[in-house]
Amino acid sequence: xxxxxxxxxxxxxxxxxxxxxxxxxxxxxxxxxxxxxxxxxxxxxxxxxxxxxxxxxxxxxxxxxxxxxxxxxxxxxxxxxxxxxxxxxxxxxxxxxxxxxxxxxxxxxxxxxxxxxxxxxxxxxxxxxxxxxxxxxxxxxxxxxxxxxxxxxxxxxxxxxxxxxxxxxxxxxxxxxxxxxxxxxxxxxxxxxxxxxxxxxxxxxxxxxxxxxxxxxxxxxxxxxxxxxxxxxxxxx
Ligand SMILES: [Zn+2]
Numbered sequence: 001x002x003x004x005x006x007x008x009x010x011x012x013x014x015x016x017x018x019x020x021x022x023x024x025x026x027x028x029x030x031x032x033x034x035x036x037x038x039x040x041x042x043x044x045x046x047x048x049x050x051x052x053x054x055x056x057x058x059x060x061x062x063x064x065x066x067x068x069x070x071x072x073x074x075x076x077x078x079x080x081x082x083x084x085x086x087x088x089x090x091x092x093x094x095x096x097x098x099x100x101x102x103x104x105x106x107x108x109x110x111x112x113x114x115x116x117x118x119x120x121x122x123x124x125x126x127x128x129x130x131x132x133x134x135x136x137x138x139x140x141x142x143x144x145x146x147x148x149x150x151x152x153x154x155x156x157x158x159x160x161x162x163x164x165x166x167x168x169x170x171x172x173x174x175x176x177x178x179x180x181x182x183x184x185x186x187x188x189x190x191x192x193x194x195x196x197x198x199x200x201x202x203x204x205x206x207x208x209x210x211x212x213x214x215x216x217x218x219x220x221x222x223x224x225x226x227x228x229x230x231x232x233x234x235x236x237x
């Protein structure tokens with residue numbers, strides 16, 4: 001009877017150990033950390049794209065102002081040229097050249113504006129995609145975090161009931177058995193006891209000699225495997 005209780009204790013302790021390991025490993029296995037890193041990387045990428053777009057928008061604005069200034073300058077120049085106040089041919093020729101330079105500058109500026117506008121449009125498209133990607137990643141991260149939290153809650157409540165069951169069980173077991181169990185458990189990674197199955201030690205799979213086997217029928221005896229030293233239990237159910 002005591003051995004059976006001790007066996008039950010070992011089963012509970014092994015379950016506790018497995019559960020504690022699960023609790024410890026769950027965060028790493030959940031993939032939350034990797035996804036959180038991915039999320040941060042996406043955020044950085046997004047903010048780089050946003051600041052590039054901002055810079056380009058600023059450049060566009062200044063190009064547009066420059067284009068307007070050229071238009072104004074040309075208008076002013078044209079007014080002067082055709083206003084009848086300038087009579088020197090040389091001066092008029094110089095103005096004409098300046099007019100041509102301004103025209104070339106206008107053309108160049110307008111081309112630059114077009115190129116930049118196209119680039120901005122493309123960047124806005126990419127930015128929109130990044131935002132969607134970030135949203136998706138955020139959602140996934142939240143789901144994964146929620147799943148992890150649920151798993152941990154469940155494991156912890158399982159652990160609490162196992163510990164409760166263990167405490168109740170320990171009360172029923174004599175101290176000398178508990179002491180022996182603790183000593184052997186430490187030596188055999190928690191497996192202090194071994195079931196006897198078909199005359200074989202369930203711990204090390206070595207055959208139990210018939211002379212030794214006889215002691216197993218004495219309910220009060222503590223019989224140890226001659227090979228591995230585990231406490232042997234016969235479970236007849
Ligand atoms: Zn053994």
